[in-house]
Amino acid sequence: xxxxxxxxxxxxxxxxxxxxxxxxxxxxxxxxxxxxxxxxxxxxxxxxxxxxxxxxxxxxxxxxxxxxxxxxxxxxxxxxxxxxxxxxxxxxxxxxxxxxxxxxxxxxxxxxxxxxxxxxxxxxxxxxxxxxxxxxxxxxxxxxxxxxxxxxxxxxxxxxxxxxxxxxxxxxxxxxxxxxxxxxxxxxxxxxxxxxxxxxxxxxxxxxxxxxxxxxxxxxxxxxxxxxxxxxxxxxxxxxxxxxxx
Amino acid sequence: xxxxxxxxxxxxxxxxxxxxxxxxxxxxxxxxxxxxxxxxxxxxxxxxxxxxxxxxxxxxxxxxxxxxxxxxxxxxxxxxxxxxxxxxxxxxxxxxxxxxxxxxxxxxxxxxxxxxxxxxxxxxxxxxxxxxxxxxxxxxxxxxxxxxxxxxxxxxxxxxxxxxxxxxxxxxxxxxxxxxxxxxxxxxxxxxxxxxxxxxxxxxxxxxxxxxxxxxxxxxxxxxxxxxxxxxxxxxxxxxxxxxxxxxxxxxxxxxxxxxxxxxxxxxxxxxxxxxxxxxxxxxxxxxxxxxxxxxxxxxxxxxxxxxxxxxxxxxxxxxxxxxxxxxxxxxxxxxxxxxxxxxxxxxxxxx
Numbered sequence: 001x002x003x004x005x006x007x008x009x010x011x012x013x014x015x016x017x018x019x020x021x022x023x024x025x026x027x028x029x030x031x032x033x034x035x036x037x038x039x040x041x042x043x044x045x046x047x048x049x050x051x052x053x054x055x056x057x058x059x060x061x062x063x064x065x066x067x068x069x070x071x072x073x074x075x076x077x078x079x080x081x082x083x084x085x086x087x088x089x090x091x092x093x094x095x096x097x098x099x100x101x102x103x104x105x106x107x108x109x110x111x112x113x114x115x116x117x118x119x120x121x122x123x124x125x126x127x128x129x130x131x132x133x134x135x136x137x138x139x140x141x142x143x144x145x146x147x148x149x150x151x152x153x154x155x156x157x158x159x160x161x162x163x164x165x166x167x168x169x170x171x172x173x174x175x176x177x178x179x180x181x182x183x184x185x186x187x188x189x190x191x192x193x194x195x196x197x198x199x200x201x202x203x204x205x206x207x208x209x210x211x212x213x214x215x216x217x218x219x220x221x222x223x224x225x226x227x228x229x230x231x232x233x234x235x236x237x238x239x240x241x242x243x244x245x246x
Numbered sequence: 247x248x249x250x251x252x253x254x255x256x257x258x259x260x261x262x263x264x265x266x267x268x269x270x271x272x273x274x275x276x277x278x279x280x281x282x283x284x285x286x287x288x289x290x291x292x293x294x295x296x297x298x299x300x301x302x303x304x305x306x307x308x309x310x311x312x313x314x315x316x317x318x319x320x321x322x323x324x325x326x327x328x329x330x331x332x333x334x335x336x337x338x339x340x341x342x343x344x345x346x347x348x349x350x351x352x353x354x355x356x357x358x359x360x361x362x363x364x365x366x367x368x369x370x371x372x373x374x375x376x377x378x379x380x381x382x383x384x385x386x387x388x389x390x391x392x393x394x395x396x397x398x399x400x401x402x403x404x405x406x407x408x409x410x411x412x413x414x415x416x417x418x419x420x421x422x423x424x425x426x427x428x429x430x431x432x433x434x435x436x437x438x439x440x441x442x443x444x445x446x447x448x449x450x451x452x453x454x455x456x457x458x459x460x461x462x463x464x465x466x467x468x469x470x471x472x473x474x475x476x477x478x479x480x481x482x483x484x485x486x487x488x489x490x491x492x493x494x495x496x497x498x499x500x501x502x503x504x505x506x507x508x509x510x511x512x513x514x515x516x517x518x519x520x521x522x523x524x525x526x527x528x529x530x531x532x533x534x535x536x537x538x539x540x541x542x543x544x545x546x547x548x549x550x551x552x553x554x555x556x557x558x559x560x561x562x563x564x565x566x567x568x569x570x571x572x573x574x575x576x577x578x579x580x581x582x583x584x585x586x587x588x589x590x591x592x593x594x595x596x597x598x
Contacts, residue, residue: 066456074305078310
C-alpha cells in the first residue's frame, strides 16, 4: 500500500496544544516537512517563543531552545555563531516578533544572520486571550481595544516584510498564507526557499505566514480562514519581497 | 616564569576571561566598562573567539543564552542600568541551567546616577538574577589580579553547576592599574556538555527550557536549584582575612571598600587596636559562618560599604543580632576614607 500522507519525521508524537482551526498545526507540519525534505533534521536547532507556540519544543523533533519573549533572533544568533553548521530557525508570533522583539529582529536582519525566521501573524495575542497586536487591523476588536483598533489612538499596523526589506542583511523575505490549499502549497515552497537560503549562506530568511485565530477573533474555524483571505491579504499582500528572483 | 603586566582592571577581567577559554563575548557600551568591550573586540577575535557589540544589553544577554545553550564559554559585561536590563535573561539562564559569566562594573545609581564607583548593586547581584527562586553566583574582586583570576574560577564553576556567575567590580577597580601575574591561555579542553543544543545527530534531542507548567514539577526544579546552591556554598565560599588574631573589633567590607578598610586596619593595628578585616570574595554564597564566628569573638562589628546599607543586611543576617553592628556608608560615587574608617574603628572600640 502506498503511503500518500504521514506525520513528518521532524514532528514528535506529542499532541499539539493549539485550538481547533488554528494555523499553527498546519505551519508546524510545513516546516517539519521542509526539514525532512532537506535532510537536515539532525543539524537543526529550533528556537521557540513566548506565545501560543511556547510549547513548540514538545512538537519539533530536533534540538529546541525556549527563548524569552521577543528575543529568539538574539538567541538564534548565539547558537549560529557557536555551531555554524547547525540549521537554526526561530518560530515567533506577532507580539513576540514585532512588539517586544522589534529590536532583535531588526538587528538580526541588519546583520544578515544566517538563520530562518518563521513569523506567524494572526493579528492578535492568542496565549494571553486576545489583546491587540502590532498587526491587529484597523477596526478589528480585541480585549484591549474593544471598540476596534483606532489608528488615532493605537496607530496603524506594521507590515513586517516591507519594513525588513529596507535592510541589506535579509536574503529572502516572503509573505504567505495558509487559508486555502492553493496558498498552503505556495507557503511550503517559500518555507523551503527560506531554509535553502540559510543552507546557501546568503543571509537572513524570513517567511511571514498569515494565520487564523478563531478563538480570539470570535469566529468558527472556517469563518476565520475566510477572514484571512478577505481582510488580512488585502492589508498584508502576499509575495516575495527579497530574494524572489532566485 | 609567568609574565607580569601592568594592566587596567577592565582589561584584566577581559584578558582573564580569554585566558580561561572564553569563546564568545557580547557587550554594549556603558561607562565605566567600555574598555572591556573594546579589549574583547580586538583580543578575543585575535584568540579565535566571537565578539559582537549587541544592539542592547537585553540582546546581549539573550545572545549569551543562545551560546550557552549551544555549549560555548560566554561572557557579557555592563554596569548598573544595563545589568538591570539583563535580569529577565539571567532568570532564564538560571531556570534553564545554563553557564555564563556576567561582569558588572558598578556605578552610582539609582537611575542614570553617575559614572563614579559605588557598591549599590549588591542587592541586584545577590537578590537578583531576575525574578523567581534562583541565584547567580557572585564574586567581588578587590584587586586587578583578582579581576584577572576570578574568570577562571567563575567559568569552571558555571560549567560544573550549570549556573550563571557574576563578577561584581566597580568604576575604580575597572580603571585602576596594578601589576598582574598572567597564567597564559588555558590548555585543557573545555568540559564535555552532553545536554547542549547543537543538532541532534546520533543522540536523542536536547531541550533547553525553563518552562515547567505543572506546579509540582516547577517546585521540584526549584528545590534542585536550591540543592545546587547549598553544594556550592559548602565547597565554594571564598573570603580573605587580615589583622589581629584575637580581634576586639571585626571590620567587614568587600571590593574597593575593603581596600580602604585594609589601610585603616593597618593603622589601627599600629595604634594598638586589635582590629581584624574579613573581606568576602564570594558574596553569594556568603561567608556567614566565619563572619558570625569572628563577630562573636570580637564582640563588635563595623561594616563599611559604598551604599546606604545593602551588604550590611547580609552581615546582620549572619550575625543574628548576637553583637552590635556599626555602619559606615558613603554613596553616589563617594568613597570612604581610611581616616574616617579609622575613626569608626576607634569609636567602635571605645563604645561611642
